[in-house]
């Protein structure tokens with residue numbers, strides 16, 4: 001019989017020793033909860049592919065942020081759904097638009113909640129692309145000018161951090177310039193630096209009513225086959241002044257997350273996207289997976305791979321679970 005000399009099982013014998021050797025800890029402070037705010041009054045539309053999530057009008061949003069703050073969530077990211085969409089996404093450029101209204105109301109109700117805004121046009125354009133179209137494609141440099149206007153709306157109305165998600169070339173530099181030019185040097189940029197053209201965004205497009213009306217996003221979001229390209233994309237954003245780097249989606253792209261964290265060493269975020277959430281919910285509803293266990297394991301895996309913070313639709317349930 002072979003008797004091993006070194007026995008890793010020695011350090012797994014009971015919960016006390018497992019607690020002592022644990023390398024990764026998930027806390028409520030790692031989490032950012034995405035919220036969808038829609039124009040109108042007294043609207044609370046369930047999002048069918050994202051159980052537990054709703055399109056909320058500002059009045060319901062206020063109730064929600066008070067509740068989550070009391071539950072111990074300290075950060076959110078806001079997405080707006082306007083009542084009127086047009087070819088350039090004008091609602092996003094106005095201090096009376098949906099995000100501007102939501103920001104003022106949230107900051108008034110819970111001043112210390114850390115509010116991040118998604119900076120993009122796909123929820124605001126009638127064609128569903130992330131900037132104005134010229135020919136058959138998004139016009140990059142015109143989009144940069146509009147992004148500069150959009151972030152100033154967010155900054156003026158109280159955003160703590162802005163998160164450009166459109167994968168336009170030069171977006172971080174353009175946004176930094178706009179913010180600094182108006183005295184918002186203190187507002188950090190979380191760049192969706194390596195964002196893939198992913199099928200996992202399906203449920204989000206129902207939630208945000210932002211599915212492209214023609215074509216897809218492959219001329220601006222990244223090809224899932226590429227990894228070195230992600231490093232080049234991230235390097236550009238670092239040069240342009242990104243404060244936080246995001247990789248998106250999360251679980252199918254843990255290799256990218258690991259490379260980004262290891263190579264750049266900046267604060268790194270991962271977005272556990274709508275499809276990742278929906279898969280776990282659906283399997284759990286069928287009794288095929290243990291919901292809480294898989295939820296926590298998925299987030300732990302994302303953190304272990306290098307995320308300092310995680311955007312996740314599970315944030316509320318995780319906080320409750322960590323408490324119990």
Ligand code: PBG
Pocket residue numbers: 118119120121122123165166200201202203204205210217272273274275
């Ligand atoms: C674009 C944006 C998207 C998501 C976040 N920001 C969708 C897209 O690129 O089509 C997806 C998030 C998710 O699936 O949860 N503004």
